[in-house]
Amino acid sequence: MTDEGDQPVNAPADAAPELVEGTDERKRSGSKPFPRVPDVPEEEKPALGVPQGGGYGHGGPGSEGRERLKPIRFRRVDGDSQSNGSVRRNEGSPRSDRGCGCGSACACDESGDRRANRPVADGGAPPKNVDGEGSLGDLEFTPPTEGRSQDVYDDRPDRRVQVPDGVDLDTPDYSIRREMNDIETPEDKTWFMELDEAVIDADRCIQCGTCVASCPSDSIGVGEDGLPELVKMCTGCSLCWDFCPRGGLRYERQWKITGGEDNVKGAGDPITEFSARVEEEWREGAQDGGVVTSVLIHLLEAGEIDGALVATESEDEPWKAEAFLATTPEELIENAGSFYNQTMALGNLGLDRWEHKLPDKDPKDLSLALVGTPCEIEGIRALQDFEWEYGAEEAGVRAVDYTIALMCTKNFNYYRLVGDLIEEERAIDRADIGKMDVLHGKMMVYDRDGEMILEEDVENFHGAALKGCDECADFTGYCADLTVGSVGSSEEYSSVIVRTEPGLDAWDLTAPDLDYHDLEDRSAVGKLQGWDKKKAFESLKRPFDPDAPRFIEYSEHAEHYGTELNPHEADH
DSSP: OOOTTOOOTTOOTTOOOOOOTTOOHHHHHTOOOOOOOOOOOGGGSOTTSOOOTTOTTTTOTTOTTSOOOOOOOOEEEETTEEEESSOOOOTTSOGGGSSSSOGGGOOOOTTOOGGGGOEEOTTOOOOTTBOTTOOBOOOOOOOOOSSSOOOOSSSOTTOOOSOOTTOOOOOOOTTHHHHHOOOOOOTTOOOHHHHIIIIITTTOOOOOOHHHHHOTTOOEEEOTTSSEEEOSOOOOOOHHHHTOTTTTBOHHHHHHHHHOGGGGSTTOOOSEEEEEEEOSGGGGGSSTTOHHHHHHHHHHHTTSOSEEEEEEEOSSSTTOEEEEEEOSHHHHHHTOSOOSBOOOGGGGOOGGGGGGGSTTOOGGGOOEEEEEOHHHHHHHHHHHTSOOOOGGGHHHHHHEEEEEEEOOSOOBOHIIIIIIIIIITTOOOGGGEEEEEEETTEEEEEETTSOEEEEEEGGGGGGGBOGGGGGOOOTTOTTSSEEEESTTSOTTOEEEEEOSHHHHHHHHHHGGGEEEEEOSOHHHHHHHHHHHHHHHHHHOSSOOOTTSOSBOOHHHHHHHHOOOSSGGGSOO
16 A cells, blocks of 8 residues: 555565655665655644654554554753653743744744754763864863872772682783883893892881982882882882982992091091080970080071971870971970981972971972981982982972981881880880980980889890891981080080081081080090991991992892892792
């Protein structure tokens, strides 16, 4: 059965198209015709000409005897609502009054914009952030994090997903680099893996933080154990190895470069030496004579420095030292005293961490003082001798204009010293400790009322000492501007050694407010320095040679210490 002007619905596929005047162009071309929409009596047509009820081809009016045809369905987007198979009127606004030219079939918004209610594919949705012309609208982006790698997910970055049950996947060893390409590592590259193998894993790390400060790509951070760790890809620039005082830095060579030929004999060749103490009341909370705090206060008040990197007590763990940038005399007085664990001081020179304390200062104009152990001063001096850029620590490294070394024979691991040996074995609650001191070969602990609660030979605590300290021959801080300690002076006085012109300037600012006189016992300083050297010579497996090149090749170190060559290519 056919209708006038139509091709039979059930005609063979190869039947020739019938050319009828006024028929669709598709019929002339012989392509498949559009589906036929049957005629419907006028009284049965829906108001908008849209199939209603069951629809044609599903038993609706006029379907008798015809092939069931599926209508073309569509949906329109109308404001925030959508309709399927119908068009929604904009209430209160006759369609013919909008000036859009649509007439009674209008589906535009109040402004006459057709795009607002444009039809979309059945089941689809209009694109987000793109208008009808394909132009990108306003977007919001999550700002990237600063100073660290951004975590995109909350879970571990190395967590495997969608692993089939029963399948055990192992992460390939680092040696896969050799299997993936034929490119050999340049001989002059030294990686963090070498430092890790020779110093950190070997328990020789002295926690000075020089490796963190030196890294130009900020690839090295500080782990929860207080030790350096790789936080993102190592570039093999070699700087972390070169500047490590227990790795590639020949620290005795740094003495000569910093202080001159005579700095490798006895207690060095100081400009002058004193025994001194502070007379203000706040000295009661200081170590010995309080000279370090007084020097820093005078530098700060004279405008010579903007702040000083010192040690403060952790808010969470009593008697655990952390790095702190003091910018006021009150902060310096509050943090007077000594701690017997390292703070990774040079790993805390990133000025973005202290930006809130120096809000109006251009990093390039900052001047800082650094108080640290001799090894930390060796590290900062070596870093400053070169014009290389050191990543996030660059501005902080360049800002250090004054260095004060604390006399030091060895330092301790906080958890082994305070946790195991003092709290656990000797039943002294760390929260009750008011002061700790190492003097005349004794470990002395006082309570918060100033009463001594422990006095023992310091050798009884050497099990908690950092093993890398045994290799250090720098008791008096040869590379510092000033050296301060208790050896060589009577109780309540500090021994002060002035080594450089900046150190002398700092001393001249402070001396008028001090009770001071010539160093009381120069021989005591020299004897302890000699003893420290002797211990170092026994522990060092490499030659002690102030005239050798400043940097030690990893292969040379491995030859003396027996560490693995090219550990970055081994299966770690």
